Amino acid sequence: MTASTHLYEYFQPTNYQLYIDVNRANKTITGKTTVTGNATQTRIALHQKYLTIDQVKVADQPVNFEVDDDAELFWIDLPEAGTTSVTVDYSAKLTDTMMGIYPSYYTVNGEKKQLIGTQFETTSARQAFPGVDEPEAKATFDLAIKYDEVPGETTISNMPEVKVEDGVHYFDTTVKMSTYLVAFAFGDMQSKQTETKSGVKIGVFATKAHPAKSLDFALDIAKRSIEFYEDFYQTPYPLPHSWQLALPDFSAGAMENWGLVTYREAALLVDPDNTSLDVKEYVATVIAHELAHQWFGDLVTMKWWDDLWLNESFANMMEYVATDALQPDWKIWDLYQVAEVPLALQRDATDGVQSVHVEVEDPAEIDSIFDGAIVYAKGSRMLVMARALVGDEALRKGLRQYFIDHQYNNARGKDLWDALGQASGLNVSEIMNTWLEQPGYPVVEASVVAGQLTLTQQQFFVGEGKDLGRIWQIPLNANYAAAPKIFKEQKVVVGDYEQLRAENGVPFRVNVGNDSHFIVKYSPELLSDIMETVTEQDDRTKLQLLQDFRLLAEAGQMSYADIVTVLPRFKAEESAMVVDALYTLIANLRKFVVPESAEEDALKAYTKALSSAQFERLGLLPKETDTVDDQSVRVKIADAALYGRNEKALGAAKELFEAHEADLAKLPADVRLLVLSNQMENAGNQQLFDKLVNFYRNAADASYKAALRMSLTKANDEDLLQQLVDLFKDPDTIKPQDLRSLFAGVLSNHHGEQLAWDWFRNNWDWLVQTVGGDMSFTSYVTYISRIFRTRARLNEFKEFFEPKINMPGLTREIVMDTKVIENRVQLVEREKDAVNKTIAAANQQ
Known part of the structure; x- marks a missing residue:
């Protein structure tokens, strides 16, 4: 038996009796765990991490044990195999790592307080109690x-509290579940509660630092989400309650603990009087995501972490399915197209990317597979494809059978495909495994060869990539019936092009709806046909064209300079997703210019020209005539107009700031960040910096704090930015959970890039010690790779990270992000002259 062996093979727990005593004053934990189960041999092991094991008993008799800290376990010698109860007395320290059992800090009326909560995914339950800390080991x-x-404090957990005796809070026995889903919290909390139509109690809990009304939005979304899922899954919610808890310190966005879901405050609490649409959409989709997990992940759990996608990809799709049902006016699938799709396409085009299903064993490596672009975004696209193939009726029928077959147990990916295949009559597994097991995705090239409409598929790479001849079964979604429904060869001839064009009467297109995970490269003849009527195309088509243009240009299969001449055709678009794609492309042009150069001045003039008419239409403030799209478009247009030095936009932002200077929290939430950032960038001084820092320290509303935090990074004064960097290690000002975004903000400011990069390298050991156990730790590397664009920075990146390439959990990220920077450097060197000449020429027209 080796350290990498799954402990479940040797001991299968059935029940845990957990007694945990937390002393906040001394920051210690003492506990007693009795775990009952079946031992298949006399030498077994339980997981532990940072625990001091004081005594192990079996049948009330002490037994020998041997701790292996490196393997995060301890060995136990049993008198005999079979049904066994093992009792472990232990102690541990309460830490500030946001993992295991930990304190969250907040202030009410100037008094600093603590709220104790938990975060056990992926392998941190072993920091709270000994056990078999593996998904399959359900008990x-x-x-x-x-x-x-202290009198008046609240204690909550996965199940209802049944009694309190001698200061001990006892909770009802849970259903059978995995260790990483156990959760509890206690402290001075407020709550609001309601009940679903089926009688499930719904509650939202938060500290008293927030107004009670900030809990209302989440309570409504949570209630309606549970009701929607009970209907959609045709499977009742299996617990008495569903609590949603906002933790002041939380490293992830949220965590689906069964019956007690935990969130960052920014992902749960909403100011009903002044919150932007995008924040409401974010909070609603996060809640819908976590509550989707209550069935898909909690009721049925992946057998091992290599099938993490079973949990996350599905919940990522369902958050949009549910939110669309709850708030159809939001057109939330448009957000999916600009938030998830480009994220997946960009990451998945780098050679060496992980597949959705990825082998993993080492506990230190498990956290590294939580790649949001792959496991969440690409995985959800995979399921969107599957949903489109089988239809909602078969999807719901298949899911219902899946839950019946695997409830309170574990499953693999094949089990889901089998259920959907049986419900639909399609070989779903054969189609979807080409996407699940293979990294990357194809570019489908559509061309006319000797008069024949011809399609080919080949793996798409941004930058260099080794073509291994991979073939995908592609749901083609063509608008010509003659094209195959599933394209599974390297090449197919559809038919005589002129005849097909005449019969169909519209330009040929594939991936209609943009729901399949591939991009399209049309030959000049076919692309010209599409572009002649591009303004008449539906919004999804326009979005797709712009997204594919950008990726093809990143790969050198299309010229960025050519794209510059095309973009003005889209400047009058009013669809939020088309505008998002347009200005994402324009923002990508910034990598070709040196900050504060004549070339950047030309790019600003180009941006101003594209956005001026739209800014004139929308302005900075909401109008009664606004559509949902207008609310999102206004922010994109205002951002572009401010970058382009549009005098009206600059004046409006300054005027709005001055009108709210006494209480910046009352700035309209939709444009609050833009207004604050504009003021800091154009009028930033010591007085304003100190004012924003002071407001930040005392603010409770998470979206307001985020606007203050990010606006501080926009200063043009290096002395002010140095003061901000000096606050990075001050937890009373900047919580560790917020450090990543602040670091990235300063790094992306050319006045602060060197300051942030120097700080990062000089404080690496502190970072590893403070947040190194966080599953999001690798995102520091990712943020750097998104910003660096020169050969000098590439060399510095390599020099710093190559010696760390074998650090557990960092290997894949360092390798991938080195390639990302290399690709960008090569692209800039190859295209910058042509791009800048084309921009200059466009400004003369």
Whole structure:
């Protein structure tokens, strides 16, 4: 038996009796765990991490044990195999790593307080109690919590509290579930509660630093989400309650603990009087995502972490399915097209990217597979494809059978495909495995060869890539019936092009709807046919063209300079997703100019010209005539207009700031960040910096804090930016959970790039110690790779990270991000002259 062996093979728990005593004053934990289960041999092991094991007993008799800290476990010698109860007495320190059991800090009326919560995914339950900390090791849990309680404090967990005796809070026995889903919290909380039509209690909990009304939005979304899922899945929610808890310190966005979902405050609490549409959409989709997990992930759980996508990809798709049902006026699938799709396409085009299904064993490597672009975004696209293939009726029928077959147990990817295949009559597994098991995706080239409309597929790479001849089964979604429904060869001849064009009467297109995970390269003849009527095309088509143009240009299969001449055709578009794609492309042009150069001045003039008419139409403030699209478009247009030095936009932003200077929280939330950033960039001084920092320290509303935080990074004064960098290690000002975005903000400011990069390298050891156990730690590397664009920075990146390439959890990210920077450097060197000449020429027209 080796350290990498799954402990479940040797001991299968059935029940845990957990007693945990937390002393907040001394920051210690003492506990007693009795785990009952079946031992298949006399030498077994339980997981532990940072625990001090004091004693192990079997049948009330002490037994020998041997701790292996490197393997995060301890060995136990049993008197005999079979049904066994092992009791472990232990202690541990309460840490500030946001993993295991940990304190969150907040302030109410100037008094600093703590809220104790938990975060056990992926392998941090072993920091709270000993056990078999693997997804397959499902058991029931009887939890008892004791702590240095103050009257009026609240204690919550996965199940209802059944009694309190001698200061110990006892909770009802859980259903059978995985260790990483156990959760509890206690402290001075407020809550609001309601009940679903089926009788499930719904509650939202938060600290008293927030107004009670900030809980209302989440309560409504959570209630309606549970009701929607019960209907969609045709499977009742299996627990008595669904609590949603906002934690002041939380490294991820949210966590689907069964019955007690935990969130960042920014992902749950909403100011009903002044919150932007995008924040409401974000909060609603996060709640819908986590509550989708209550069935898909909690009721049925992946057998091992290599099938993490079973949890996350599905929940990522369902958050949009549910939110669309709850708020159809938001057109949330448009957000999917600009938030998830480009993220997946960009990451998945780099050679060496992980597949959705990826082998993983080492606990230190498990966190590294939580690649949002692949496991979440690409995985959800995979399921969107599957949904389109089988239809909603078969999807719901298949899911219902899947839950019946695997509830309270574990499943693999094949089990889901089999269920959907049986419900639809299609060989779903054969189609989807080409996407699940293979990294990357294809570019489908459509061309006319000797008069014949011809399609080919080949793996698409941004930058260099080794073509291994991979073939995908592609749901083609062509608008000509003659094209195959599933394109599974390297090449197919559709038919005589002129005849097909005459019969169909419209330009030939594939991936109609943009729901399949590939991009399209049309030959000049076919692309010209599409572009002649591009303004008459539907919004999804325009979006897709712009997204594919950008990727083809990144890969050198199309010229960025040619794209510059095409973009003005889209400047009058009013669809939020088309405008987003347009200005994403324009923002990508910034990598070809040196900041504060004549070339950047030309790019600003080009941006101003494209956005001026739209800014004139929308302005900075909401109008009664606004559509949902207008609310999102206004922010994109205003951002472009401010970058382009549009005098009206600059004046409006300054005027709005001055009108709200006494209380910046009352700035309209949709444009608050833009207004604050504009002021800091154009009028930033010590007085304004100190004012924003002070407001930030004292603000409770998470979206307001985010606007203050990011606006500080826009300063043009290096002395001010140095002061901000000096606050990076001050947890009373900047919580570790917020450091990543602040670091990235300063790094992306050319006045602060060197300051942030120097700080990062000089404080690497502190970062590893402070947030190194966080599953999002690798995002620091990712952020750097998104910003660096010169050969000098590439060399510095390599010099710093190559010695760290074998650090557990970092290997894949360092290799991938080195390629990302290399690709960008080569692209800039290859195209910058042509791009800048074309921009200059466009400004003369």
